[in-house]
Amino acid sequence: MRFITCKYITNVQNHVNLNIIAEMPYLGVSKVYGPLCGKLIMHVIFIWIYLFEASNFRQMKNIYLQILNDKQGISELVLATVTGTSGSTPQKPGSSALFSKSGLEYGTVGGGILEGKVEQFAIEALLSKKPVHKLFSLDKSTSDGEDALCGGRITILIDPLLERHSSLFGIIRESSLLQIPGVLITGMNVLSGGEADIKRYWVTRKSIPDISSGFSAAIIEMAGEILSSSDPYDCREMRLPSEKEGAAEIYFLEPVLPHSRLIIAGAGHIGKALAKLGQMLDFDVTVIDDRPEYANSGNIPDADHILTGEIESMISNLNIDKDTFIVIVTRGHRDDAGALRSCISSDAAYIGMIGSKNKNALMHRNFLENGWATEELWRRIYAPVGLDIGSKSVEEIAVSIAAQLIKIRNARK
Numbered sequence: 001m002r003f004i005t006c007k008y009i010t011n012v013q014n015h016v017n018l019n020i021i022a023e024m025p026y027l028g029v030s031k032v033y034g035p036l037c038g039k040l041i042m043h044v045i046f047i048w049i050y051l052f053e054a055s056n057f058r059q060m061k062n063i064y065l066q067i068l069n070d071k072q073g074i075s076e077l078v079l080a081t082v083t084g085t086s087g088s089t090p091q092k093p094g095s096s097a098l099f100s101k102s103g104l105e106y107g108t109v110g111g112g113i114l115e116g117k118v119e120q121f122a123i124e125a126l127l128s129k130k131p132v133h134k135l136f137s138l139d140k141s142t143s144d145g146e147d148a149l150c151g152g153r154i155t156i157l158i159d160p161l162l163e164r165h166s167s168l169f170g171i172i173r174e175s176s177l178l179q180i181p182g183v184l185i186t187g188m189n190v191l192s193g194g195e196a197d198i199k200r201y202w203v204t205r206k207s208i209p210d211i212s213s214g215f216s217a218a219i220i221e222m223a224g225e226i227l228s229s230s231d232p233y234d235c236r237e238m239r240l241p242s243e244k245e246g247a248a249e250i251y252f253l254e255p256v257l258p259h260s261r262l263i264i265a266g267a268g269h270i271g272k273a274l275a276k277l278g279q280m281l282d283f284d285v286t287v288i289d290d291r292p293e294y295a296n297s298g299n300i301p302d303a304d305h306i307l308t309g310e311i312e313s314m315i316s317n318l319n320i321d322k323d324t325f326i327v328i329v330t331r332g333h334r335d336d337a338g339a340l341r342s343c344i345s346s347d348a349a350y351i352g353m354i355g356s357k358n359k360n361a362l363m364h365r366n367f368l369e370n371g372w373a374t375e376e377l378w379r380r381i382y383a384p385v386g387l388d389i390g391s392k393s394v395e396e397i398a399v400s401i402a403a404q405l406i407k408i409r410n411a412r413k
Helices: 006-015 018-023 034-067 112-128 162-177 217-229 269-280 311-316 333-343 357-369 394-411
Strands: 078-086 096-100 103-107 132-137 153-159 182-190 196-203 236-240 248-256 261-265 284-289 305-308 324-328 350-353
Touching: 034 096, 034 103, 034 162, 078 112, 078 248, 096 112, 103 112, 112 132, 112 153, 153 196, 162 182, 162 196, 162 248, 182 217, 196 217, 217 236, 217 248, 261 269, 261 311, 261 333, 269 284, 269 394, 284 311, 311 333, 324 333, 324 394, 333 350, 333 357, 350 394
Parallel strands: 261 284, 261 324, 284 305, 324 350
Antiparallel strands: 078 096, 078 153, 096 103, 132 153, 182 196, 182 248, 236 248
């Protein structure tokens, strides 16, 4: 679980002794099954952390889309961005948070004592209008005993002058709407006291800043490597010799990529719950159903797109690529089969289908006998869908599916 930090593990352990849970017999449950139930609850707790952590981390990837939308107004916001780390830290480079004079508005740079200190600096910067590049040591000197001590070091850029780059943030938003990946380059001339002069540049495959503006060819080359990797966590830092004595010229490069798409076939209870989790996890969520009374924004407010019509034909008309995830949770066997027929040969990164083992075995046989799939194609399907955590309720089933989506999405990076 890549994003579980020392902070969140400690928070869970403060409330729940995981070793005791794994061994205790439960009321109404025999001693034979007690440990099994305990381990299941422990598994669910860690999946919950996984979902929470992944949601927090991914929010920062699109924080630039929030800057122009925030009710505070761009001149009343401060952007804090983790630009470097060493050792164990609660967040990694690229993690960002927006602050106003009222405190945290969006995102995270790690939570706890660290985030409280960053908030103080952000409010001070909002008053002084001076960007700063600060190093924080996460040792005993930064904690009063209430927070986990990761022991690492983390560098954070605090920028209260976002209005200087409002047009660039607008371009980033346009690129996102057009599904165009890019790299945001933040150039900092940092003085010995930590004050920083900031310039920002937006790089796509078709738009490259003029190198004569002070860039080195190596920085542009690095941006190209990041675009080629398509890794949303591939943030890099480059330090160049500064013309000013005692200063440091630093370039921080971070990818800003389009959301992965989550297509949910079925607007019933599970589809609705999964749409909510998908939104939390920064998917671009599309829900499809042939029932208008279910396929509407009143019933599924968390979907980005809702399509009403015959499910098989709707999916057939979509552009399904290697960054598309499909979950089939329709109301019946016939609709499940139609949805699967429309996408089983696609380039989708993931196709999952709900149903019992018996139902899936029957559908497997039908697909092979009718020539709708080969054995190789069928092996791509996650059926039954979701991680096996003994899910019973609608919400638990949705959590198990969401956790599997995270697992597959992160395994590709």
